[in-house]
Amino acid sequence: MIKAVVIKTNGEVVYDVPLKELKKEEVSWYWVDFERPTSQEVKQLSRFFHFHPLAIEDCLEYVQRPKMDNYEKYLFLVFHSIHQKTLEPEELDLFINQKFIVTFHKKPIRNLTNLWHKVKKDEVLQTGPLQVMYQLTDLLVDDYFPPVYKHEDLLNDVEANTMDQSISELMEVIFDIRTEISKLRRTIIPMRDLLYRMISSSKVPKGEDQQIYFQDIYDHLLKLVEMIDANRELTADIRDSYLSISSDRMNRIMMTLTIISSIFLPLTFIAGVYGMNFQYMPELAGKHSYFIVLGVMVLISASMLYAFAKMGWFRFHKGTKL
16 A cells, blocks of 8 residues: 655645655655555556665565665665564665655554654644654654563562562573563664664754754663663573572482481491391390390481581571572
């Protein structure tokens, strides 16, 4: 679907204008949006607008990173929005100069649709294509914040273990959060780099006042990157802490088993000796031999327990909270 909105020299805003009327003299500037275009509609990128074949190719194929290419009469930019549920990036391609802005996307983008309907009511948007690009970029970046805040809250819950989960369950949650943070990071960092190029490049048509607005978006992206890096470090710290707790518990179990084995080793030896089927074992004939052997076993066990206590084997640390 191709739709166009025209801002005339007299300030009138007209929606659903045919492409052939976009280049009339009374047109101050226009915005054309390609949303899920058909193959015939895609051809208008070259037939009507005469965009470079490489830029058109980038529109048709998924570009891994946001980018900016400078052509003779226009700029071509690739932005990435974030799907709020899957956190997968969704591409938005944009052509811009002083007379037009052309957006191209294969999936509906909520922020773009909302902005499209605001053009008629918002006098600031009517000032030119650069203002549309600024507000669209600002909305896309604002959509990055909710998932970042959400994962920050999840990490705080995991750190406090508010659900009283086991270590194995917490480790699964930590690895899931870390995977989703990595998805966000792969989208936000390239967008930060793109905004830096935009505010540093003289090819982007912007005045000093507009430079401040783009700098503000860049500052938001810097904050997002700092939050993501801090969350990644926190996941690593929590993971290491829980692994230490798990290792400590395993050490306690092994120490308990070692104590039990150490106590029963001499007792098993004594029982094994007197369990041998030799015909002549003098002490077996004694009236009190059974009680003497039991006493020796108890004495050995008590002596070993005392020795282990003196060595500090029973000094277990209590508590598992971070």
